[in-house]
Amino acid sequence: MTTSPPASPAADRHALILPALCWGRQHADFYAVTEDITAQGIGFRSSVVPEIDARITCSISLIGTVETRVVANGPSTFGVRLSVSRGRAAEIARTMVELARGQEHRIAAVRRHRRITPRRRDVLVTLADGGVVPGRIVNVSASGAAVFLARPMALGTNVTLGSTTGRVVRLFTDCIGVAFDDALDPARLDSGIRL
Numbered sequence: 001m002t003t004s005p006p007a008s009p010a011a012d013r014h015a016l017i018l019p020a021l022c023w024g025r026q027h028a029d030f031y032a033v034t035e036d037i038t039a040q041g042i043g044f045r046s047s048v049v050p051e052i053d054a055r056i057t058c059s060i061s062l063i064g065t066v067e068t069r070v071v072a073n074g075p076s077t078f079g080v081r082l083s084v085s086r087g088r089a090a091e092i093a094r095t096m097v098e099l100a101r102g103q104e105h106r107i108a109a110v111r112r113h114r115r116i117t118p119r120r121r122d123v124l125v126t127l128a129d130g131g132v133v134p135g136r137i138v139n140v141s142a143s144g145a146a147v148f149l150a151r152p153m154a155l156g157t158n159v160t161l162g163s164t165t166g167r168v169v170r171l172f173t174d175c176i177g178v179a180f181d182d183a184l185d186p187a188r189l190d191s192g193i194r195l
Helices: 086-110
Strands: 020-024 027-038 040-045 055-060 062-074 077-082 124-126 132-138 144-149 158-161 164-172 175-180
Touching: 027 055, 027 086, 027 132, 040 062, 077 086, 124 144, 144 164, 158 175
Parallel strands: none
Antiparallel strands: 020 027, 020 055, 027 040, 040 077, 055 062, 062 077, 124 132, 124 158, 132 144, 144 175, 158 164, 164 175
């Protein structure tokens, strides 16, 4: 049975995009991306959706490693509550809300297009000088993609993801946000997409 996170007032929800690596007793390492933080917990988007009550360890960029329990799940999403002391939970919440406020002006542009997590996530990232870096797609929208990389990259770098050209417009720890030069046809956005 799947459930959705409890509804929360808009003032209580802070959209926040941070890459994470998660794992648990029944789940090998898998990538996820935070979607939001509310009083109920942290929402994630991922191609791996853990079961309700699963204990998951999440290493969240700029936050650190935290123990959690899954309290909600749905198609490509899950929500967790922190299994940490109240003091640590309050510290994490403060940090995430500050980060969310810093991202607020970017979120509106990012959310214009629906995101999907493709089945085939490995991608070659080709640089303008012909160099190639292996990457792993976090998610794709009609206007861009988030990609984990093995090396840092500067804002404004021109890249080609597979055969799709774009430019690095956001930086996270071990992850880049790429805006495509030409938006994809939204009809192409399904889990079988290949860039």
